[in-house]
Amino acid sequence: MSMNINGTRTLLTLLSLTWLMPFVAAHAQKREASASLPVQVMPGLQATSPEEAAAALTREWRAPYTLREGKLPARRERELRRCTDLDGVGVNDVDVTVTHEFHAFQMKFIQCRALQRVARAQPSRVSHVREVLTMKAPGEVLPAALAAAFSDEDAGRLAKAARTGRSWHDVDKALRFEMAPNGAQWRELQVQGESDEGYLQWWATGDFNADGYEDVLVFRSLGATGGSIADLAAFVLTRTQPKGVFQVLERLR
Structure with a gap:
């Protein structure tokens, strides 16, 4: 009698596993599809991670820039010392006179905006890029x-x-x-x-x-x-x- 009971249990277990296998496989595929692709930061941006990008936004520059006379008169602080000081500031609001200085500031301005995006970036599920x-x-x-x-x-x-x-x-x-x-x-x-x-x-x-x-x-x-x-x-x-x-x-x- 025990042999029959054990045999029945074994058969039921095998049937259960067979029935569950498609669901287990589907769950594994779903988990793989939702796996995260981490944010990558390249050397040109001078940061290695979103956390480092966030820290770079508040780091002081070697030399400050100054707002042009008459530009943004409501701003009491006229010097720009870090990326976070650029909120509400446009490239043409800053006192740079010669071409190479303007391009240097424009580069810094673009980098600051890029660092903001990277600091807020999230891992991805799918990549075609x-x-x-x-x-x-x-x-x-x-x-x-x-x-x-x-x-x-x-x-x-x-x-x-x-x-x-x-x-x-x-x-x-x-x-x-x-x-x-x-x-x-x-x-x-x-x-x-x-x-x-x-x-x-x-x-x-x-x-x-x-x-x-x-x-x-x-x-x-x-x-x-x-x-x-x-x-x-x-x-x-x-x-x-x-x-x-x-x-x-x-x-x-």
């Missing part, structure tokens, strides 16, 4: 908005091209890239266009808009060939499918 970090010629997948915009008219035209899914290469057929010196370490590419040249740096990856998809933060600096005019900007880009041109979530400049 990481492959771009190792592309030697990413012009076919980067949006047209990354092309140089030396005027408001240029910026509007390129933003429209980006909204219609056109790539950087679509609006500049002469576009080419080369690995910069120490580019592998700094995630940097040299850029040459039809009438401009400069460089591109990958700064961070993470979920910057809380939709679960990984985004990428990229900085690019372009100057007119043979001239002094320049366009510096950072972009938060995303892609919610494996292929195609990236979309612009935000432009920082």
Whole structure:
């Protein structure tokens, strides 16, 4: 009798396991799908994590900047000593006179805004952006908005091209890239266009808009060939499918 009881128990156990296996597998797949992709911060942003980015926002600079006479008169403190002092301040509100000083401050301004985004970034569930970090010629997948915009008219035209899914290469057929010196370490590419040249740096990856998809933060600096005019900007880009041109979530400049 005991043999029959034991045999019945064994059979029921095997049947239960067989019945549960699809549910266990589905649960494992769901858990794997929800696994987090951590925020990555590249050397060009001079931070290594969201926590370090948050700390950098309050760190004092070596030398302060001063607001221009007549700009933002309601601000009692006229000196800018750290990124957090830039809240409510525009690039043209600051007292910089010569071109190279203006570009240096603009670079700092963009970095501060980028650090704010990284400090708030979240891990991602899905990524369709990481492959771009190792592309030697990413012009076919980067949006047209990354092309140089030396005027408001240029910026509007390129933003429209980006909204219609056109790539950087679509609006500049002469576009080419080369690995910069120490580019592998700094995630940097040299850029040459039809009438401009400069460089591109990958700064961070993470979920910057809380939709679960990984985004990428990229900085690019372009100057007119043979001239002094320049366009510096950072972009938060995303892609919610494996292929195609990236979309612009935000432009920082």
